[in-house]
Amino acid sequence: MAAVAVERPPSPYCGAEGGGSREGSVPSPSSGQSVASPLFTPPSPDLHLGDWYPAQAEEKVRTLKLSGHVGFDSLPDQLVAKSTQNGFTFNILCIGETGMGKSTLMDTLFNTSFESNPAPHTLPAVKLKSHTYELQESNVKLKLTIVDTVGYGDQINKGDSFTAIVDYIDKQFDDYLQEELKIKRSLSSYHDTRIHACLYFICPTGHGLKSIDLVCMKKLDSKVNIIPIIAKADTISKSELTKFKQRITQEIKTNNIHIYQFPTNDDTMAKVNTDMNSQLPFAVVGSTDFVRVGNKMVRARQYPWGTVQVENESHCDFTKLREMLIRTNMEDMREVTHQRHYELYRKKILETMGFTDIGEDNQPVSFQQTFEQKRVEHREELQRKEDEMRQTFVLRVKEKETELKEVEKELLNKYDARKREHVDEKKRYEELKKRLEDERAEFMKRKHQVSTQQLSSHTMTLGKKKK
Numbered sequence: 001m002a003a004v005a006v007e008r009p010p011s012p013y014c015g016a017e018g019g020g021s022r023e024g025s026v027p028s029p030s031s032g033q034s035v036a037s038p039l040f041t042p043p044s045p046d047l048h049l050g051d052w053y054p055a056q057a058e059e060k061v062r063t064l065k066l067s068g069h070v071g072f073d074s075l076p077d078q079l080v081a082k083s084t085q086n087g088f089t090f091n092i093l094c095i096g097e098t099g100m101g102k103s104t105l106m107d108t109l110f111n112t113s114f115e116s117n118p119a120p121h122t123l124p125a126v127k128l129k130s131h132t133y134e135l136q137e138s139n140v141k142l143k144l145t146i147v148d149t150v151g152y153g154d155q156i157n158k159g160d161s162f163t164a165i166v167d168y169i170d171k172q173f174d175d176y177l178q179e180e181l182k183i184k185r186s187l188s189s190y191h192d193t194r195i196h197a198c199l200y201f202i203c204p205t206g207h208g209l210k211s212i213d214l215v216c217m218k219k220l221d222s223k224v225n226i227i228p229i230i231a232k233a234d235t236i237s238k239s240e241l242t243k244f245k246q247r248i249t250q251e252i253k254t255n256n257i258h259i260y261q262f263p264t265n266d267d268t269m270a271k272v273n274t275d276m277n278s279q280l281p282f283a284v285v286g287s288t289d290f291v292r293v294g295n296k297m298v299r300a301r302q303y304p305w306g307t308v309q310v311e312n313e314s315h316c317d318f319t320k321l322r323e324m325l326i327r328t329n330m331e332d333m334r335e336v337t338h339q340r341h342y343e344l345y346r347k348k349i350l351e352t353m354g355f356t357d358i359g360e361d362n363q364p365v366s367f368q369q370t371f372e373q374k375r376v377e378h379r380e381e382l383q384r385k386e387d388e389m390r391q392t393f394v395l396r397v398k399e400k401e402t403e404l405k406e407v408e409k410e411l412l413n414k415y416d417a418r419k420r421e422h423v424d425e426k427k428r429y430e431e432l433k434k435r436l437e438d439e440r441a442e443f444m445k446r447k448h449q450v451s452t453q454q455l456s457s458h459t460m461t462l463g464k465k466k467k
């Protein structure tokens with residue numbers, strides 16, 4: 001038996017022989033044990049992760065022989081026991097046009113009957129619906145989430161059918177990241193809803209991929225493990241199917257779409273997985289009906305001319321899909337989701353927030369350094385904005401003052417003009433009044449003269465008559 005001893009310089013928190021560290025984890029100051037914390041920072045501001053193991057790159061590893069049984073060869077068993085106790089989570093996203101057989105295939109894959117309602121063809125936009133189920137096989141518990149794309153391909157403008165799907169996938173990554181960034185994390189009990197496998201249902205047209213398929217797969221290939229499958233493969237003849245598969249493979253290649261490849265790095269599975277990779281996309285048939293074949297009831301679709309048995313390898317690739325998706329590579333898909341797709345998402349988000357591993361001088365930068373720098377930058381920015389706002393405010397007040405003065409001046413001018421007009425008018429009225437009074441006096445004078453004349457002429461007339 002051989003053991004590996006790691007020579008490491010004394011750490012500020014652990015003894016010379018204290019706490020080995022997994023990749024991406026750091027030793028806890030209190031316990032000296034490994035803490036998987038991407039955000040954990042040393043308590044002292046002068047200490048950075050890089051200072052902890054300065055000679056890590058020059059580690060010398062010696063191989064030692066054990067002289068007797070120690071017992072850590074039970075580690076894999078411990079792992080199995082723990083995982084079995086915790087149960088597993090697996091999340092499948094089914095993308096396919098309405099009525100493409102998504103729900104039927106899920107029922108067929110897990111040999112049960114999940115809840116599903118046929119979707120109408122009239123939805124104005126694609127909606128994602130998820131259902132979670134607890135399944136158990138022997139003593140292994142599986143929390144399975146099936147996500148369905150309701151209304152996919154039913155809109156006249158299919159250009160942004162992928163948007164709702166991309167948003168959903170990102171939202172699940174974001175939820176996980178938020179949990180990971182919490183001070184008090186509970187990742188062990190957290191319900192991980194990140195999509196582990198995306199079954200892309202290709203319409204069995206026999207022609208090739210539709211543009212909606214190409215656009216959607218291209219948008220998703222860096223976010224999720226895409227497994228393309230030809231749906232309702234019983235509706236297409238054997239020779240057409242071979243050509244159809246070739247055409248799809250060619251189109252996927254030409255458009256540089258990265259579909260999920262079953263892993264070939266494990267010697268035991270390398271041959272089978274390489275063979276299966278070459279047979280993608282699987283042509284599948286689903287059914288909820290059972291037919292008696294010999295003395296067994298099997299899932300099948302019955303037609304007037306014969307029966308298509310779902311699990312018969314000469315009828316379709318259903319068993320290959322089930323073997324690859326559930327029985328052989330489920331754990332790999334979970335791993336790839338976490339290590340590749342989620343890492344990419346996390347990296348992008350943290351970079352957008354301004355975090356980086358390497359500074360301008362090509363030196364490693366700790367999370368704490370970046371945080372401090374960001375805080376200073378933020379404060380400076382805040383100060384700058386405050387100054388800017390103050391200046392703008394003073395400028396505005398001055399502008400308003402000048403504006404008000406102008407208005408006041410204008411009003412005074414108007415007042416003066418009105419006053420002058422009023423004086424002129426008054427003068428005119430007084431002149432008019434005087435003229436009227438003069439005319440009246442003249443009139444009265446004339447009236448008096450006329451009446452005096454009339455009286456004298458009357459007196460003269462009377463005197464003559466008497467004579």
Ligand SMILES: Nc1nc2c(ncn2[C@@H]2O[C@H](COP(=O)(O)OP(=O)(O)OP(=O)(O)O)[C@@H](O)[C@H]2O)c(=O)[nH]1
Pocket residue numbers: 096097098099100101102103104105116117118119120150151231232233234235284285286287301
């Ligand atoms: N020929 C054929 N028909 C199938 C197959 N799988 C499902 N169907 C039939 O297709 C119809 C629609 O199946 P569903 O499983 O409800 O399809 P779906 O994609 O879930 O539909 P929505 O949820 O409404 O979008 C049903 O009548 C199924 O019996 C298949 O492999 N071959």
Ligand SMILES: [Mg+2]
Pocket residue numbers: 102103104116117118119148
């Ligand atoms: Mg359905």
